[in-house]
Amino acid sequence: MSLDAFIMGFVFIMIHLLANELIPSGRIQRLKWFSFSGGLAVSYVFVYVLPTLHKEQLLVKKYGDYFTMESELYFIGLLGVLIFYGIQKVVRKEQRKGRPGKARALFWLQILFFGLYNALVAYTIISxxxxxxxxxxxxxxxxLHFVAVAHDLWREYADIYNHMGRYVLAIGIIVGWIMGMTVSLGPLMESIVFAFISGAMILNVLKYELPPDEEAHFPTFAIGVxxxxxxxxxxxxxFQW
Structure with missing residues (x-):
């Protein structure tokens, strides 16, 4: 594993453990923080995630005759959107119904899925x-995307997140880190993993990282983009990245 990958993995772990300490406490500073973070995240989706997903889709055709269309990986990305959106929708529905016991249990499911998400993101970067x-x-x-996700989970159930949730997310990073160093899935499977987490990331960025109108600071958002x-x-x- 390169020094760069080691440093990134360590930083990602510390983000989940200390995310809420990194966010300014003042309202204006916090709005600017999330607006700038959202701008970077949106830019990342459009200048890296979507072009890379397109490039991976062009490459998968050489892996077998069963890839005959031009959108197989996009379907995998859509599956990532569907799964993560469905889980978050169910948790929030139970919260609105006033069933805190069931909502808290489902929140654990949400934490576990984000732990898996972190593992796949870390694996992709390392591999x-x-x-x-x-x-x-x-x-x-x-x-910064991880900071926003961690803060969103913390706002839902701060006690669960602080007591155990943040450690589950950090462990997800460690698992992906180890997988990236020890496991070789092959080009086709790596393309499928990238497509799945791309769908989940696009959903999380556009739905949960973009601040709502009343909480957005557009100049800071535009500067980030x-x-x-x-x-x-x-x-x-x-450099031909």
Whole structure:
């Protein structure tokens, strides 16, 4: 495992353990934080996740005759959206019905699925051997995405998240970390894993990371989008990422 991958994995673990300590307590500062983070996350989806998913879709055709369409991996991504959206929808429905006992039990299911999500994200990053400046920029976007996810889970049930949930999410990172170093799934399976987590990430970014109108600070959001996109696209152009 490269030093870059080691540092990224360590940072991701610390994010889940200390996420709420990193977020400013003042309302205006917090709104700007999430607006900037949301801008980076949206930019990451459009300048990296979607183009990479398209590239992976073009590659899977050589893995077998059963890949005859131009959208198989997109269906896998859609499955990721469906599963994660369904779980979050069920938890929130039970909360609105005033069934705290059942909602808390389902929240554990949500925590476990996000632990799996973290493991797959960490595996993908480690197995793709992202290095140097590329690791910094992709790691920054994914790290801020993890902060937003952790904060969203903390707001639902702070006691569960602080007592056990954050450790489950951190363990997910460690599991993916170890898998990335020891397991080789093969190009086809790695494409399928990437497609699944891409769908889940797109859902989490667009539905849960974009701040609602009354909590958004648009100038900061726009700065995040423009700055991250400009730098990343420039590096793609000069270094052929």
């Amino acid at each position: 793709h051997e992202v290095h140097g400046v590329q690791a910094v920029f992709y790691g920054l976007a994914v790290g 423009v700055a991250y996109t400009t730098v990343t696209m420039s590096l793609k152009y000069f």
